Amino acid sequence: MSSHPSVAIIGGGPAGLLAAQHLAEAGHRVSVYEAQATVGRKFLVAGHGGFNLTHSEPLPAFGQRYGVQAEQFAIYLALFGPAQLRAWAADLGVETFVGSSGRIFPTADYKPAQLLRAWLARLAELGVAIKTRHRWLGFAPEPTGLRLRDEQTGREFTICPPAAVLALGGASWAKTGSDGGWTAALTAIGVRTTPFAPANCGAEVAWGVFFQEKVGRAPLKNIALSCEGHTVRGELLLTDYGVEGTPVYALTPALRAALGQQVPATLWLNLKPDLTPEQLRQKLLKPRGSKSWGAFLQQTLHLGPPIPTLLREVAPPEASATPEALAQLLQHLPLSVRGLRPLDEAISTAGGVAWEELDEHLMLRRRPGTFVAGEMLDWEAPTGGYLLQGCFSTGAWVAKAITRQL
């Protein structure tokens, strides 16, 4: 048996590193074990996509973004919410700003790698030992035993810290280290996990070859997208395999549920959500003269080149034969979804450690002293900063619980 840190953190993503920081600040000796050669790989990937750290929405509305887990997350957010996250970044020398959509980002002067570097420097000052290339293999027979392998030497060993945090991430973007491989170790001790499913991901539509070749990739701005009674505004991206973009990501839970009932499921696209059906009809009643439908739509409604092709792709000609029918179709265009994009491509993962396996401190009931934080818990939230915030908040929560317990 090797050293016995007072707290072991398994997984060096945002949830694990924040728990490490808070525990070290509370005076604990902390070691972080990370399977990859570097920590924070998915954190850096998040940085490439805009680095949306959190959101400025007021806390009650913010908590609702966690869906069925809203009540729990309201408690975690009350401990470490957006204000604390901004203060944490500022303390590392990274200023943040609220964008026009309410999302919060580091200011343009800061690259994601700079924030991570400043964070790691702070952890080093606090005495946190970061042991990269150390893979957690599972639980040892000792009451708090954890089995690890040094990936460089192949040496396997057991540690028995009085408390440990599992922060191993979800199961998308496996190349960052978040491969979901940890489920086997938890299942082995009887911990129930909810199967993983892609969240915040694109949807597959079986476009015809003509559509794929003619349209390829095309953004549709200021649209509304609906599924199962939920409607989201934003920008949709048509791709050769289907659709991507914030509205699709936000509708993943509804779409997943609809696909569970029947395949294909329908996404309803409204290309003119700011007009009433009557306003739209009046615009379409204007004389068209010798203009083609495409030119007419462009001129009267600012609907660009992919729209006529899209209309032909998803509806029969009679559906746009009259101004009335066309007005109806432009606000109610059915996109026939045959599935979600693969889990590995998803921005986040639904599923993970089932809530009934955890007590109110996020400690495993079957394994006293072992806590769980971050994306490996069974929750999902839309993009907009809610994912990182959820990871930070649960990391802070377990750190507080451990500090109280030790």
Ligand SMILES: Cc1cc2nc3c(=O)[nH]c(=O)nc-3n(C[C@H](O)[C@H](O)[C@H](O)COP(=O)(O)OP(=O)(O)OC[C@H]3O[C@@H](n4cnc5c(N)ncnc54)[C@H](O)[C@@H]3O)c2cc1C
């Ligand atoms: C493309 C993309 C863009 C994103 N953009 C944003 C964004 O702008 N805003 C936002 O809020 N969120 C964003 N996210 C989501 C966010 O990055 C994740 O929710 C967050 O990183 C999860 O944090 P975590 O600490 O729970 O897990 P992770 O960051 O996944 O970290 C888990 C760590 O555990 C390690 N590990 C796994 N198994 C083992 C093992 N057996 N032993 C030891 N270590 C192990 C992994 O190598 C990894 O380093 C984005 C995600 C992606 C993929």
